[in-house]
Amino acid sequence: MREGPLETHMIDPFIAWSRMMAAGIDMQATWMRGAETLQASHSVIGARTGMMRDAALFPFKTDYEELGRMVPEKVEAFASSAQTVMRETLAMQGAWATQMQRIGLMMVSGRMPTFAETTTLATQTANYSLGVMTARARLGKGALSPVHRAATGNARRLGKTKKK
Template sequence: MFDPFSAWSRIVSAALDMQSTWLRSAETLRASGDVIDAQTEVMRAATAAPLTGNHAELSRMVPEKVAAFSRSAEVIARDTMEMHSVWIGQMQRVGMIQRRSSSLYPPAAIARA
């Protein structure tokens, strides 16, 4: 038997999971600002005084950050797509159940009752 409370509870749970993932992503983006500021300072110092700049750090910085950003974007996109897929599937199941139940009780039959 169909339990509408459980179905909607699962839908709300999936929506909250999606929201939580996006909130964690936003927190990560906000925290990355501090890292970017620190790295910008290293680049500024190397530009201002090229002979004393930390060139070893600069040569590691860009490829390392590009790789990290690519990996994190891939994970966020994959997990977000998976959560949306599950949520859409649940909504489709609920819609099918509602459609089947409405065909059992057409509006004309309800009006006569």
């Protein structure tokens, strides 16, 4: 997770609003890509099911190259997706640990925090919260991207071969 450069200064409400809006737009775009992925998957499954049926009926006229792509492309797409999820999750865990250290240090200081310390912690907490929101948007986008790319690419390629 990335925190803003003004981590210890008062948070700028316009920057905070801008970051929230950007994260919301990213999440909406990810939702749209998810819908595209489902639609592409539907057409790919239909095309490949027909290919498997034809392979059973006419084994010498089958496109084994296309059938051979099915498993490796899924392994590659889901492995890439898992790497993104792991990377973003570790970054969020690191940011959470840092935030908990800040709170813990304030708790064990043995005194009431000063106004400046409280303001700094409030700003750090707001930046942490905004960072969590943007990191979650990146996580969803990054996790879906390789699967979306594979599914829509297959749908385009199989749609072209079907029209021939």
